[in-house]
Amino acid sequence: xxLRINQxxxxxxxxxNLSVTDNQxxxxxxxxxxxxxxxxxxxxxxxxxxxxxxxxxxxxLKVAVRNxxxxxxxxxxxxxxxxxxxxxxxxxxxxxxxxxxxxSQDSDARTAAQTEFNQLNxxxxxxxxxxxxxxxxxxxxxxxxxxxKVAGSVSGASxxxxxxxxxxxxxxxxxxxxxxxxxxxxxNVSVADGSYSTAAxxxxxxxxxxxxxxxxxxxxxxxxxxxxxxxxGNGVWKVELSGSQANGASFAVSSSDAPGVQDLTSSxxxxxxxxxxxxxxxxxxxxxxxxxxxVDATSLGTSGLDLVNSASSAISTIDxxxxxxxxxxxxxxxxxxxxxxxINNLNVAVENLSASESQIRDTDMAAEMTSFTRxxxxxxxxxxxxxQANSSQQxxxxxxx
Numbered sequence: 001x002x003l004r005i006n007q008x009x010x011x012x013x014x015x016x017n018l019s020v021t022d023n024q025x026x027x028x029x030x031x032x033x034x035x036x037x038x039x040x041x042x043x044x045x046x047x048x049x050x051x052x053x054x055x056x057x058x059x060x061l062k063v064a065v066r067n068x069x070x071x072x073x074x075x076x077x078x079x080x081x082x083x084x085x086x087x088x089x090x091x092x093x094x095x096x097x098x099x100x101x102x103x104s105q106d107s108d109a110r111t112a113a114q115t116e117f118n119q120l121n122x123x124x125x126x127x128x129x130x131x132x133x134x135x136x137x138x139x140x141x142x143x144x145x146x147x148x149k150v151a152g153s154v155s156g157a158s159x160x161x162x163x164x165x166x167x168x169x170x171x172x173x174x175x176x177x178x179x180x181x182x183x184x185x186x187x188n189v190s191v192a193d194g195s196y197s198t199a200a201x202x203x204x205x206x207x208x209x210x211x212x213x214x215x216x217x218x219x220x221x222x223x224x225x226x227x228x229x230x231x232x233g234n235g236v237w238k239v240e241l242s243g244s245q246a247n248g249a250s251f252a253v254s255s256s257d258a259p260g261v262q263d264l265t266s267s268x269x270x271x272x273x274x275x276x277x278x279x280x281x282x283x284x285x286x287x288x289x290x291x292x293x294x295v296d297a298t299s300l301g302t303s304g305l306d307l308v309n310s311a312s313s314a315i316s317t318i319d320x321x322x323x324x325x326x327x328x329x330x331x332x333x334x335x336x337x338x339x340x341x342x343i344n345n346l347n348v349a350v351e352n353l354s355a356s357e358s359q360i361r362d363t364d365m366a367a368e369m370t371s372f373t374r375x376x377x378x379x380x381x382x383x384x385x386x387x388q389a390n391s392s393q394q395x396x397x398x399x400x401x
Contacts, residue, residue, distance in 0.1 A: 005396055011389035018382035021375050028372035031363045038361050047360045054357040058350055060280025065346045071276045071288065071339040078138045078292055079332045081131040085295060086325050088120050088127075092302060093318045095120075099311035107308065114307045121297040128296030141175075141223060141243075141294025144274025154260035158235035160197035163205065166258035167191065170210070170225060172251025174243055177221035177293055177324060187213040187225075191258045199237050203229035206258070210241070211298065221324065223299035225251075229260070278342050288342070290335050293328055300324060 030039055038044045038051065099105055099113045128139045136143060154161055168191075173184045191209045196202035206229065211222035225243035232238050239260035243251060253261060279286025297303035300321035305314040 005393055008389060008393055010392060011386060014382060014386040014389045018379065018386055021378040021382050025372065025375035025379055028368055028375055031368050032365065032372060035363050035365075036361055037363045037368075044360075051357050051361040054353055054360070057280045058353050058357060061346050061350045061353070064278050064280060064286075065343055065350070067276050068278045068288075068339045068343045068346065071278070071290065072336055072343075074133045074136075074138070074290065075332045075336045075339065077133050078131065078143075079329055079336075081127050081139060082295065082325055082329050082332070085124060085127055086322065086329070088124055089300070089302070089318055089322045089325060092117060092120050093315060093322070096305070096307055096311050096314040096318055099307040100315065102311075110308045110311065113311075117305065117307055121303055124295075124297045124300065124302065128294065128299075138292055139295045141226075141299070144289060144291030153232075154237040154239060157199075157231075157237040157259075160195055161202055161237070161259040162195045163191045163202075163258060164193055166193075166261075168256030168258050168261045169254050170213070170241070170251060171254065172243065174214075174220065174224050174251070175291065175293065176219040177224075177299070177327075180291075182219060185217060187217065187220075189213040189258075199229040199231040202237070202259075203227055206239070206241075206261070207298075215301070221294070221299045222301055223294045223296065276339075278339075278346070288335075288338065292332070295325060295328060 027043075031037055038048050041048050095113045095117050099110045102110075105113075129137070131137070131139045168189050169186050170189060171184065171186045174182055176182045187210075189206075189209045190212070192205050194205065196205060206227035210225050210227055214220040214224045215222050225241055228238075228240040228242070230238045230240075237260060241251075241253065241261075274290045274292070276288045276290065277286065278288050293299070301317050302314075302321055305317060307314060
């Protein structure tokens with residue numbers, strides 16, 4: 001062979017192989033120290049894209065699990081309040097049965113029962129208006145639905161208003177007492193004749209008329225639509241009607257000759273909670289809608305019961321109220337069971353997707369350690385061979401001697 005000193009091909013070859021080995025060893029060290037097979041896009045461009053998509057899905061599902069657990073907590077909060085409402089209704093029934101025993105209960109005894117009965121109604125109203133999860137009211141009839149509102153005003157009401165053969169029609173797809181959405185229905189409301197000197201008196205008359213209209217249709221409860229009349233000063237009363245609507249629709253008021261109601265022209269609808277995101281995506285099949293009907297003395301029909309004069313007839317009304325609350329609790333129990341199944345399903349999905357993401361992205365420590373050991377041996381051998389190649393040309397000096 002020829003002896004050359006300008007180009008040491010053997011040394012260049014050894015150096016090139018040593019550089020390759022050193023690069024392989026560096027990558028193995030990075031994978032072993034980080035635990036990831038993919039540390040940069042160049043490690044596996046396609047794998048990086050797939051694993052990032054899986055990471056997004058896994059992260060979303062983990063949050064969805066927490067959301068579904070929040071749903072369980074909301075339902076349990078409402079059910080806890082309704083459990084006490086049931087206890088109140090059972091006590092009311094006991095009082096009604098006691099007051100019905102006119103053979104031993106005189107007027108004073110029945111009046112005493114009525115006093116307790118009224119306090120129990122007040123507590124039903126308090127539970128219905130204050131039970132909440134965070135800032136969301138759960139039992140006021142707005143949770144999970146779209147509340148529509150129409151508003152108008154009565155001018156010159158400083159001395160009151162007079163209703164004479166006053167009536168109007170409310171048309172809309174309102175939420176039924178069991179929480180389901182009803183079809184669009186026209187409810188004909190009649191306001192009792194009379195002169196109403198205060199906004200509160202007129203509100204009570206409007207509410208009674210609305211409740212009579214709704215309870216006259218199967219499936220609807222008192223309180224489905226709420227009437228509110230407030231004195232804004234300067235002889236003006238503000239009149240509002242609001243109710244939980246199906247599918248975000250707005251209801252209409254027509255054929256009105258009741259004071260202030262003929263002006264109820266503006267209508268708005270707004271969602272009031274109850275929608276739980278239980279999936280990683282934004283589609284409707286990744287959401288669960290929870291709807292809870294109104295629960296208070298008015299909607300249950302116990303607010304106007306008279307134990308002094310009509311105790312026996314109150315028993316059947318209270319039985320209906322107990323049944324209504326029980327139905328609502330059954331629905332809440334069904335929601336809770338669904339949420340719990342959803343949580344179980346989500347956890348299985350997170351587990352399986354995490355396994356897939358790990359398969360793509362994580363380092364196989366045993367296999368990588370084998371590669372590292374190989375690279376380490378080659379590095380030591382390459383370093384030795386490079387030293388040998390660098391010294392091999394020194395034999396040329398013997399020719400020059």
